[in-house]
Each structure stands twice: as C-alpha cells, then as structure tokens.
Amino acid sequence: MIFKMARVCVIGAGAAGLCAARHLLVEPCVSQVDILEQASQLGGTWVYTEKTGYDDFGLPIHTSMYKSLRTNLPKEIMGFPDFPVPDSENSYLPAKDMLAFLQLYADKHDVTSRIMFNRHVQLVIPKPTPDNKEIWQISFKDLNTGVSETREYDYVFVCNGHYNTPFILSIPGLKKFEGDIMHSHDYRVPDVFAGKRVLVIGAGPSGMDIALEITSVTEKVILSHHLKEQPRTIFPDNLELKPDVVRFDGRKVFFQDGSEDEVDVVFLCTGYLYNFPFLHESCGIVVEDNCVEPLYKHLVNIYHPTMCMIGVPYYVCAFSMFDLQVRYYIRSMNGTFSLPTPEEMTAHWEEEKQDRASRGYTKRQAHMMGPDQEKYYASLSSEAKTKNLPSVITKIREESSIRFLHNLKYYRQDIYKIIDDDTYEVISNGKSEILC
DSSP states (O other), X not given: OOOSSEEEEEXXXXXXXHHHXXXXXXOTTEEEEEEEOSSSSSOGGGOOOSOOSBOXXXXXXXXXXXXXXXXXXXXGGTSBTXXXXXXXXXXXXXXXXXXXXXHHHHHHTTOGGGEEOSEEEEEEXXXXXXXXXXXXXXXEEETTTOOEEEEEESEEEEOOOXXXXXXXXXXXXXXXXXXXXXXXXXXXXXXXXTTOEEEEEXXXXXXXXXXXXXXXXXXXXXXXXXXXXXXXXXXXXXXXXXXXXXXXXXXXXXXXXXXXXXXXXXXXXXXXXXXXXXXXXGGXXXXXXXXXXXXXXXXXXSSSTTEEEXXXXXXXXXXXXXHHHHHHHHHHHTTSSOOOOHHHHHHHHHHHHHHHHXXXXXXXXXXXXXXXXXXXXXXXXXXXXXOOOOHHHHHHHHXXXXXXXXXXTTGGGOEEEEOSSSOEEEEETTEEEEEO
C-alpha cells in the first residue's frame, strides 16, 4: 500500500526511533513525521539516572543503565552505516559517550528539533477508511500539561525498545525467599551489595559484568548460569560459578549439580520482556513467551502492514540493523518493492519458526539472531534492493563476543580498526592481528 504523501508516527526517540526519523524526514513520499518520546531527552536506554521504580509522572523508569556501564561491543561496529562513532583512543566506550553520539546523530540530521518530548503514548488503534484503506489513531498525553490528544497517521514505527520490562524467572521457592530480591533493571552502583552474599542468576553481558563488578564489595558472589561453553575468565576468589538454580528454601539455594548454599540477595540478571502496552488488541500483535507475532522478517505487522516494529531482533549489531530495517521498510512504503501478501508473509513466518525449532531454538528465542544475523541482513537487503551491511561488522561482533566470555576482566582494552568491508585489525596486549 502506497500513500502519495504519508503521515508517519515514530514511537520512541532511542537509537531505533532516531534512525527511523532520520530516514523518514528526507523521504519524498512522507509529508509529516511526529516523533513521540516519553522522556524529557533522547537516547532511550542509554540515558542514565540514579532513580529506580517510577519517574516524576508515575510511569516506570525506562532505562536499565548502570553507572559504570561500558559498551560490550567495540564502537567500530556500534555506529550507523552512514554515521560511524567518532574516532577515539578506545574501542569500548562508557554509556555517556554513546548517548553523546546519539545526540550528535540526531542534531546532524535535524531530528532533535522535531522530537515531541514528555509525550506518553496511551493508545494505538487501526481504523478502516471509506476507501478500504486504513489509518492509525494514536492517542498520547503531554506529561507536562496533562492534556491528551489523538492524531491520525498512515504509518506507525514502533521503536520503544525492549530493555525496560524485567523478566522474572519462575523458580520454586523464589517468592518466599527470605532475603532481598532485585532485578538488574534497578541496578545502578555496587554499594547496595556491600558485605552481602549475592546470588547472580544469568550470565548474559550484564550478568557477567555486574557479577564481576560487585565482587569488590561483597562477601561472596555466586554466578548461576547455563552457558554451553564454560568461561575461561579467571574470576576473583570470592566469585564462584554454579549451574542453574533448582529451588529456594528460606535463604538456602539448591543447584542443579546437587550443591547448596546460603545467600542474602538473589540478583536476577534474567533479561527483559517485549512490552507494547499502548497497542490495542485490534493491532493483532501478541507477545507470548517473549515471541512477538505475527511479524514478517521480525519487522512488519502481518495483520496491519502499515505498522513496523524496529529493533525486535537481539544479539545483533543493533544500530546498523536498525538502519537496514528502516531502509527496508521505507522502500516498501515508497514503492521500490512490494511486501508479500499477508498470506505469503504468514507462511514465511511459520516456516521460519519451524526451522528455528528444528535447530533447537525455543519459542523464547524467536528473535535471537547471533549466528543467523548475517543471513537476516542479507534477506532484508535482497528483498528491498538496498545496500547490505558489510560482513566485517558481524565478524567483529562474533570475535569480540568470544573475547568477552573468556577474558572478561581485560577484553575492553582491545582496540579494533576496520580496514575494509571484510577485514579488520585487532590490537590486544600490544599485539596486532589482521583478521578477515
């Protein structure tokens, strides 16, 4: 479906929303771009605040950023294809530098001045038109004035991120645990764990990082994980690796290997849930076991193809993927190519789910890319007839992820340099290596 002059709403001004706005603002088929951002500044999850719980307007704090966070991927693969992170001495940057980069990106492309800040999106609902097309009615509230309004759009880009609604594991006895329970969403500084025995559940990037960080103040840290490959990182003496937790009893914790221990705090680094509270059920989007469907190519709302959801896949080169997804979708808007029929898109989605299941992916891993990311990027660029992402970014991502696992304490000292679309240099411990 092509609207000669389309009105577009972008929900969210984090990296995905900024990228969507950047491309939409220069697209000839687009006449209006409204960017609705709940916070008072851009940046989404890259904004740090000491606050946890709820903000001044009674809304849940969005960011999960902790004070010491540095990127777990080198900056060389964290920029946008047409706007890299500026050169600097280090490859791994603190969060404030990434936030400054996003501000630079938004200013450069005249996005910042177009953002409607402190706008809380309340309802997104599709409405049929007399000519058998469809418009979106989007209601949002100005948090400063308390005034709500509803506007109509031809397209909606959902860019609200997925690192803000904590996922809480269901483990026997957890609800009756006699110590403290905390999720990494509310973690800011290690002092809260001073002198305590802490069980960290989850060994993703945040779980590993925070577990290592809090050893400086805790009596003991137990890191419970189910990594297929045992980390070769040498941890401090007061950090112990354990398999999955089986159950809790009082302050006691029982592990899969039959061992047990006693802890003061259960610290859940168990990830996040996709959450779109503003979508009316008539939008057709359902989240079950963290699988968002029905989406064509993890992107297009199959029931309402004038809605796209930027940034759903994870274990990806995020900013570059956002850019590719946005370019793909806008090309479907302006007629460069046509999306398949809803029936064809549904068949594709079902086939992909079956393929993933046959390779051992669970439903909860429906949008996990990792080794599948290069194939995913190629499928988007091929269908949209647009430029693909260079293979060097996925190569660096895979290689740096291995270094993260096996050299957690020192891998951020590595320095990367991209040589061309396929080749890069990594300098580690003063030694240079050219990889392709």
